[in-house]
Amino acid sequence: MKVFPGRAESGKSEQRSATFTGTVWGDPVMPPTDGVTINTVFFAPDSRTHWHTHEQGQVLHVTAGKGWVCLEGEAPRLIRQGDIVWIAAGERHWHGADIDSYLVHIAISLGKADWQEAVENPGYPD
Template sequence: MEIVRAHADRLPSERRTAMFTGTVFADPLRSGPDVTVASVFFAPGARTHWHTHEKGQILLVTAGAGLVCSAGGDPQALRPGDTVWVPPGEAHWHGGAPDTYLVHLAVSLGQTAWRDPVADDDYLART
């Protein structure tokens, strides 16, 4: 068993830039080869690049409002209490709504494969 203590006992939040658009911060809670768990804050309009997860991903929305979108689909609204299951290998992105921040707990299973950014025009045209 492992107990991961609250943020106050940990290092400062990590600014995420390489595979994200906009202002994104994460508090990693658990990191390993099979599962990574992080609380992630997206400023309004901030989002991940397109990506896949080897064994899938679970998103638990805790605050704000946001969007999630699978390749070939339309963005879906996210609100506190929503849970998203992204199947293994499904290309997708997620992030804050255009005018509202988003906080979610991300449980990523297996390796993550990062792809291209979601273009501003595509993000704005689809919301």
């Protein structure tokens, strides 16, 4: 068993840019362990990930704000505080904040991530 302190391992947030559009901050909850990565991620309004997949899947737990998650070939789906999203292994997807709200989620990523191109037009439903 491992016990991790109730704060980011690094003690500070890190701005993410290479695989995100807009302003996104990440805090590691714990160091990557046995193929599991857990981060608390803050998305400023209209910020999002690039398209990507996860080797063994991903769980998103929305802790504040509202945003979107989108599987390739489908319309984006609204996510809000309290929602939990399961993205299966290999499903190409993106997620991020609504245009008029921030989004904070805990991302539990299983296995390696394959980061791809930016999302050019998120296609938010009206």
